[in-house]
Amino acid sequence: MNTKKKGPAAVAAGNQKRPLLVSLRYYKGFYLMFLPVLIFAIVFHYLPMFGVRYAFYTYKGIKEPVFVGLQHFEKMMKMSGFWNAFGNTITLSVIKLLLNTFMAVVLSLMLNELRSATFKKVTQTIVYLPHFMSWVVTASVFTLILSPSDAGLINALMVKFGIVKEGIYFLGDKNWWRPMFYIINVWKDTGWGTIIFIATLSGINPELYEAASMDGAGRLNKLRFITMPALSNTIITVLILNLAKVMNLFESVFVMQNDAVTQKSDVLHTYIYTQTFNSGALPDYGYTTAVGLTASLVGCALVLICNKASQKVRGRGIV
Amino acid sequence: MRVKKMLAAGMAMTMAASMVLSGCSSGSKTSGSAANAESSTATGETAGKNDIKKPEKITIMVNGTVTTKPNNREAFEKKWEALTGIDLEIIQPDHDAYFDVLGQTFASGPENWPDLIILNGSYYTGYAEEGALWDMTDAWNNSELKASGRVTGEEVIDNTKINGKLFGFPVARRGGCLTYVKKAWLDRCELKAPETYDEYLNMLKAFTEGDPDGNGINGDTYGVSAAGFVGQGDPSSNYLPEFYQDAKPNFEKGEDGLWYDGFTKDNFKGALTRLRDAYAAGYIDKETLTNGTKDCRNKFYEDKFGVFTYWAGTWASNLKNNLEANGKDGELVPLKPIKEIGAYEEGTAPVWAITSSCENPEGVFKYFIETMLDGGDTQLLWSYGVEDVHWSKKAETILDNTYAEGQFHTKESLEQPGTQYTKQHLDPMLSIVKWDEDPGKDTVKEEAKVSQELFNKNCRQASIIPSTDVMATYNGDLTTLKNSIVADVVVQGISIEEAYARFEKEGGAEWSKKIVDSLNEQESAK
Numbered sequence: 001m002n003t004k005k006k007g008p009a010a011v012a013a014g015n016q017k018r019p020l021l022v023s024l025r026y027y028k029g030f031y032l033m034f035l036p037v038l039i040f041a042i043v044f045h046y047l048p049m050f051g052v053r054y055a056f057y058t059y060k061g062i063k064e065p066v067f068v069g070l071q072h073f074e075k076m077m078k079m080s081g082f083w084n085a086f087g088n089t090i091t092l093s094v095i096k097l098l099l100n101t102f103m104a105v106v107l108s109l110m111l112n113e114l115r116s117a118t119f120k121k122v123t124q125t126i127v128y129l130p131h132f133m134s135w136v137v138t139a140s141v142f143t144l145i146l147s148p149s150d151a152g153l154i155n156a157l158m159v160k161f162g163i164v165k166e167g168i169y170f171l172g173d174k175n176w177w178r179p180m181f182y183i184i185n186v187w188k189d190t191g192w193g194t195i196i197f198i199a200t201l202s203g204i205n206p207e208l209y210e211a212a213s214m215d216g217a218g219r220l221n222k223l224r225f226i227t228m229p230a231l232s233n234t235i236i237t238v239l240i241l242n243l244a245k246v247m248n249l250f251e252s253v254f255v256m257q258n259d260a261v262t263q264k265s266d267v268l269h270t271y272i273y274t275q276t277f278n279s280g281a282l283p284d285y286g287y288t289t290a291v292g293l294t295a296s297l298v299g300c301a302l303v304l305i306c307n308k309a310s311q312k313v314r315g316r317g318i319v
Numbered sequence: 320m321r322v323k324k325m326l327a328a329g330m331a332m333t334m335a336a337s338m339v340l341s342g343c344s345s346g347s348k349t350s351g352s353a354a355n356a357e358s359s360t361a362t363g364e365t366a367g368k369n370d371i372k373k374p375e376k377i378t379i380m381v382n383g384t385v386t387t388k389p390n391n392r393e394a395f396e397k398k399w400e401a402l403t404g405i406d407l408e409i410i411q412p413d414h415d416a417y418f419d420v421l422g423q424t425f426a427s428g429p430e431n432w433p434d435l436i437i438l439n440g441s442y443y444t445g446y447a448e449e450g451a452l453w454d455m456t457d458a459w460n461n462s463e464l465k466a467s468g469r470v471t472g473e474e475v476i477d478n479t480k481i482n483g484k485l486f487g488f489p490v491a492r493r494g495g496c497l498t499y500v501k502k503a504w505l506d507r508c509e510l511k512a513p514e515t516y517d518e519y520l521n522m523l524k525a526f527t528e529g530d531p532d533g534n535g536i537n538g539d540t541y542g543v544s545a546a547g548f549v550g551q552g553d554p555s556s557n558y559l560p561e562f563y564q565d566a567k568p569n570f571e572k573g574e575d576g577l578w579y580d581g582f583t584k585d586n587f588k589g590a591l592t593r594l595r596d597a598y599a600a601g602y603i604d605k606e607t608l609t610n611g612t613k614d615c616r617n618k619f620y621e622d623k624f625g626v627f628t629y630w631a632g633t634w635a636s637n638l639k640n641n642l643e644a645n646g647k648d649g650e651l652v653p654l655k656p657i658k659e660i661g662a663y664e665e666g667t668a669p670v671w672a673i674t675s676s677c678e679n680p681e682g683v684f685k686y687f688i689e690t691m692l693d694g695g696d697t698q699l700l701w702s703y704g705v706e707d708v709h710w711s712k713k714a715e716t717i718l719d720n721t722y723a724e725g726q727f728h729t730k731e732s733l734e735q736p737g738t739q740y741t742k743q744h745l746d747p748m749l750s751i752v753k754w755d756e757d758p759g760k761d762t763v764k765e766e767a768k769v770s771q772e773l774f775n776k777n778c779r780q781a782s783i784i785p786s787t788d789v790m791a792t793y794n795g796d797l798t799t800l801k802n803s804i805v806a807d808v809v810v811q812g813i814s815i816e817e818a819y820a821r822f823e824k825e826g827g828a829e830w831s832k833k834i835v836d837s838l839n840e841q842e843s844a845k
Contacts, residue, residue: 060791061422062449080825081796148605150539172608172810258608259548260806262799279795280569281786282445 055290060282072290082291084263085271089295092178092253092267093246096185101239103186104193105231109223111194112201124198127191139255142184146170177261185252193238200234201227236314240306247299268295374682376406380421380433383414384669385744386704389734394705395743402697403686408433418442425451429676434683438487439669443479444786446672447486453673456485458684464692464752472751478780479670482841487670488688490701492749495665496558497631497656497774499638503648504531504625512652516593516659519561523602526625543626544604544619546612548594548809549802557664558615558628562597564659566590568801570838572782578838580831582801582822591818594809608806620645631774632748633741635766653770655777662779691745692752702745703729703759709740710759727758789837793830800827 024031055072057065076082107127114120130138145153148167155167170176208226217225250269257265266274272291276283307317379385386395392409400407410433412420417437424431425446438446446452459465459476470476472492479489500512500522508531513519523542530537545558549568557563566589567581581587597603604610604624612629619627620641629638631653639649656663671688673680690697703710707730714724718739722728729740747757748771784790804818804827822828 060445060449061426062446062451075792079796081799143609167605169605169608169810172606172806174811258806259802260608260810262803262806266799274799275795278798279791280441280784280798281788281791281794282441282449283795284791287792 052289052293054286055293056286058284058286060284062282065286068286072284072287073294075287076290076294081266081271081274082268085266085268086298088265089247089249089267089269092181092265093249096182096249097239097242097246099182099186100189100193101235101242103190105197105235107190108194108197108201108231109227111198112227124191124194127194129191130188131192133188135251135255138184138188138252142180142256143171146180148172171256172258172260174261174264177256177264181252181256181265184256196234196238197231200231204230233314236310240303240310240317243306244299244303246302247295268292371681371685372679373686374405374434374679376408377435377683377687378408378410378433379435379687380410380412380424381437382417383411384437385409385411386709387411387414387734391705391708391733394708395700398700398705399697402700403690405686429674432674432676434674434677434680435687436672436674437669438672440667441784441786443487443667443670443672444481444783447481447484448786451675452486453675453677453680454484454486455488455673455680455684456480456483458681459485459488462685462689464689469692469694469752469754471753474780475665475668475751478783479667481783481785487672488684489668489670489751490688490691491668491745492751492775493666493668494630494632494746494749494771495663495774495778496560496628497663497770497777498561498626498628498654499635499651499770500654501531501622501625501642501648502650502652503533505652507531507533512654513657514655515657516561516564519657520597520602523597523626524600527600527602531625532622540622541604541624542597542602543628544610544615544624545607545628546610546615548607548805559594559603560628560660560663561657562593563590564593565661568805570784570834576842578835578842580835583828583831588815588819591805591808591815594805595812598809599812608810616641620647622647632746632771633767635770636764639766651766653773655773662777663774664781665774665778666781667783692750694752694754694756698745698752698754699758700743702743702747702757704740704743709743728762729759785838785841787834787837787841790834793834797827797830797834800825 018026054065056067056069058068058071059065111120111123114123133141144151146155148155148169150156150167152167154170155164158164159167168176170180204226209222212222212226247268249267250273253265253267254270254273257270268291272288275288275291276285311317386392388411392411396407396409421436421442424433432451438452464470472489475489475492476485479485479487504526505512505522508522508525508529510518510522510525513522525531526540526542528538530540532540543559548559550557564586566584566587568587569581570578571581572578594603598605598607604615604618606614615627616629616638618624619638622645627638635651635653639651642649642651671691673683673688677683691701692698707713710727710729711722712725712727713722714726715722717728717731718737720728720739732738732740742759747754747759748763748768750757800822804822807813807821808815808818
């Protein structure tokens with residue numbers, strides 16, 4: 001009862017020694033509000049994790065699973081398809097992440113320089129919109145725009161201006177597929193990526209810019225000595241958080257993939273899809289689970305490595 | 320997609336829970352059903368005709384090919400129950416999530432398995448290999464249906480046998496694709512329907528370089544389009560049969576009874592060369608790799624190309640109607656297979672399979688599967704649905720079509736207003752039994768009938784490919800590699816030698832041999 005009369009700081013300090021049950025009772029409102037989130041996380045995030053045990057079993061969904069130890073991992077290491085998909089996942093994801101982050105930073109800086117609030121808002125809304133388009137729609141639109149036939153806007157323009165004689169099959173050519181993939185990703189996600197950077201930029205104390213102006217700093221110097229240092233923490237945080245997702249590449253690749261570009265586009269999750277649905281037999285969920293587990297472990301390792309690097313370079317990490 | 324999967328998972332859990340709570344399909348199953356079923360599967364024994372007991376209840380799990388809820392499934396169910404005197408429980412997941420839900424149901428244990436399921440392709444062979452299906456060979460051999468002499472499609476039934484045993488019954492043919500050519504284009508180019516590959520190629524050349532659409536511009540059309548260069552194992556998705564001819568990219572049983580991989584044969588190299596040359600010449604749509612079937616249909620309706628390999632039967636009418644709706648000439652010539660093809664290929668038909676946990680499989684075969692093709696009221700129900708719900712003989716006007724009293728006609732679709740039903744689960748044009756009393760035979764449009772009859776007369780059954788563990792291990796990678804190589808040759812124009820060197824280097828030849836060996840081992844162990 002006495003705690004009710006204490007201030008929040010005292011309560012917080014007192015809680016360090018408070019028994020759990022007393023604490024639960026005191027903060028029951030907060031815990032009740034947290035309960036749905038906890039249940040959701042347990043049911044949909046933690047319970048499914050028990051499924052990773054199938055990576056060590058052969059299981060086709062009908063008979064009881066049979067324990068095979070590390071057999072699936074041994075097979076995985078021998079399959080060229082797996083290594084191709086692994087390499088592609090890393091390459092496509094990392095380049096996409098760096099490009100998207102870079103473009104988002106550049107766009108944020110440009111938006112930050114806009115003086116007309118209305119124009120800024122309209123521009124922001126327009127650049128956010130592509131993020132809300134599904135990948136299926138995005139792929140359909142770009143398949144049409146990049147079509148090698150007369151219907152393809154880009155090829156029609158290039159032919160008209162004499163840049164090429166015949167339309168280029170951008171999405172069906174091994175050399176062109178990856179650049180197109182990056183461009184489409186930048187188009188779709190750059191706008192959305194600016195939100196967090198614009199929020200950071202708007203939080204920079206304007207007095208810093210005023211002081212810099214008085215010291216004779218031009219725009220570039222203000223950018224170099226005030227804006228970029230202020231943004232750097234956010235950039236590192238965004239990069240590390242997104243690194244956790246680099247192994248999860250699927251939808252964007254799946255909807256744009258075709259037989260001609262498999263070597264350059266097959267990623268781990270499309271590889272799992274192929275193993276599951278195109279094997280001409282009942283899939284062995286054990287093998288596909290093993291591939292999925294490997295992808296998760298690599299993603300986890302990447303985050304930890306980057307966090308460690310961040311700790312060394314900047315003196316602190318985010319995880 | 321993810322939402323669908325979550326829904327599917329939710330449905331499976333709900334279903335499993337409801338089955339557990341309701342004591343698993345009432346009286347039709349017992350706690351010892353799985354063991355019981357295993358013994359019947361192993362022996363394939365079937366009770367004598369007189370011993371077959373009529374089931375009190377049958378539980379089926381079906382996809383969207385059976386009358387769906389929006390199409391008044393309840394009326395269908397009631398009518399079926401009235402005709403047979405058996406309680407019917409229909410579990411019908413979303414069509415696209417059917418195999419997900421089915422897999423989850425099987426994974427939940429034999430006590431939750433329905434009595435009957437619909438399977439096709441690798442699911443059929445896979446479920447059979449796993450011992451989940453009842454061997455109905457004896458039931459079929461001793462059936463009244465077989466003895467009736469009404470069955471016209473015994474080859475279709477034989478083709479669904481796995482290692483000589485029948486684990487699923489095809490109640491209709493699979494159907495397949497044949498090649499349609501726009502008649503107006505042939506006429507403008509003063510050509511007749513091609514009968515050989517040279518004539519076919521000549522036609523494509525004329526359609527690509529000439530002015531077959533008559534718009535006054537030469538070369539703004541092309542010969543043929545397709546959704547991809549390689550069908551995904553199913554012959555029905557081979558949309559370029561004139562180029563493939565007798566070559567196949569997948570596994571096939573030779574006349575000597577041994578399995579081989581068609582991709583490794585010389586005739587496949589010939590097919591690749593034909594495809595590459597025609598693509599380079601512009602006869603084949605440049606976007607074939609990225610086309611979906613809908614893209615192809617739309618281009619066909621817009622008169623961008625003139626030759627289209629697509630489904631025989633009802634689709635002949637759909638293509639014609641859509642061309643005319645686009646202001647184009649809708650008359651199509653369905654081609655007989657050119658000399659080099661010999662016959663179109665018909666894929667393995669979907670089957671109704673009795674699960675090995677079904678307590679009275681003989682009864683289910685007799686009272687469910689056999690009655691579906693009884694040539695009477697039950698076949699009528701499966702073919703056209705319920706009177707005055709899905710079809711009628713009353714005088715009325717349906718969507719601008721006026722029918723006299725006593726004239727059989729289908730009603731307006733409940734699920735898709737603005738269209739008329741053509742069939743329910745069974746397509747009479749794909750029937751494997753003689754059905755002289757089919758009341759709807761006069762309602763089938765002429766072009767649909769012609770194309771289907773032409774296909775039926777000029778097709779051969781594709782071999783069913785059994786499933787092996789080795790295949791499950793390697794075929795996913797092998798298929799990806801093969802498809803990539805085909806695209807390399809046709810689109811990027813690499814040489815056949817380079818293509819097959821890659822096949823060897825990346826392990827394709829080794830995987831292919833392992834799979835072939837496993838198939839032949841299984842064959843010799845029969």
